Amino acid sequence: MKLCDAHTHYHFPALAPRWAEIWPVARQAGVSAAVVNGTCEADWPDVAAFVRQHPWARPAYGIHPWQAPRRGAGWEQDLSDRLAADSRASVGEIGLDAWVEGHDLADQTTLLLRQWEVARDHQRPVTVHCVRAWEPLRQALRRMPPYLPGFLIHAYNGPPEWIPWFVEKGAYFSFPPYFLLERKRPQRDAFRLMPPERILIETDAPELSPPPEHNPHHLTDIQDGRPLNHPANLLVALHSLAGTLDREAGDVATLTTQNWERLFAPSGEDNGSR
Numbered sequence: 329m330k331l332c333d334a335h336t337h338y339h340f341p342a343l344a345p346r347w348a349e350i351w352p353v354a355r356q357a358g359v360s361a362a363v364v365n366g367t368c369e370a371d372w373p374d375v376a377a378f379v380r381q382h383p384w385a386r387p388a389y390g391i392h393p394w395q396a397p398r399r400g401a402g403w404e405q406d407l408s409d410r411l412a413a414d415s416r417a418s419v420g421e422i423g424l425d426a427w428v429e430g431h432d433l434a435d436q437t438t439l440l441l442r443q444w445e446v447a448r449d450h451q452r453p454v455t456v457h458c459v460r461a462w463e464p465l466r467q468a469l470r471r472m473p474p475y476l477p478g479f480l481i482h483a484y485n486g487p488p489e490w491i492p493w494f495v496e497k498g499a500y501f502s503f504p505p506y507f508l509l510e511r512k513r514p515q516r517d518a519f520r521l522m523p524p525e526r527i528l529i530e531t532d533a534p535e536l537s538p539p540p541e542h543n544p545h546h547l548t549d550i551q552d553g554r555p556l557n558h559p560a561n562l563l564v565a566l567h568s569l570a571g572t573l574d575r576e577a578g579d580v581a582t583l584t585t586q587n588w589e590r591l592f593a594p595s596g597e598d599n600g601s602r
């Protein structure tokens with residue numbers, strides 16, 4: 329079974345130095361491709377280094393809303409240069425977050441839209457993070473025509489009734505193992521309302537572990553002992569999504585792989601520019 333992870337941070341210091349130990353387990357679980365998302369200019373070189381070493385992974389460069397206040401003056405040129413240098417690169421993780429302390433939604437929105445413009449200039453897909461800011465996200469995207477390269481709303485936890493609106497705009501949605509938490513049942517059920525051709529699976533590894541009773545891979549941070557989400561938990565997401573959709577896991581693996589390839593690896597792209 330071939331599984332494609334729509335959203336990861338494999339380059340984070342908690343995972344990357346231990347990759348030789350982690351990868352055989354993830355490979356065994358079926359992981360065969362992934363998008364590795366940067367979160368700020370400072371970690372973009374780590375993303376680039378990771379995908380250079382592991383060509384089955386694709387880079388995404390973006391400034392996460394948590395990092396918005398710390399962006400430097402040259403980020404826009406840096407982002408544009410990185411997209412120009414690698415035709416496999418997308419834009420992410422970008423978005424809006426009204427949960428994080430000290431957030432400034434107006435500034436986050438400005439940054440979101442400027443990053444989206446760079447993505448549009450290069451015709452690349454976008455990965456969006458949204459926490460407690462669904463109405464502001466809709467406002468930000470309202471004037472935009474449907475975005476043809478497509479965009480991923482990772483770990484979608486917005487209002488179920490807005491799914492058709494986001495689909496119309498070009499949205500895909502990814503299902504994380506974190507949604508196995510019992511209180512996340514409404515978020516799981518929302519995936520039944522989505523067009524099957526817009527659904528992907530993700531881990532967000534090393535962030536957002538599944539609950540312990542659904543976590544077969546106990547991985548902890550060497551530095552501080554906190555639990556980490558193992559990349560092999562993509563298989564946990566697959567089985568939970570298959571159960572939610574009442575479909576065979578093999579069918580859902582094929583479906584989500586096709587969707588991943590359509591969004592992140594459209595045919596006819598130039599793979600040789602890196």
Ligand SMILES: [Zn+2]
Pocket residue numbers: 335336337365421532535
């Ligand atoms: Zn993330």
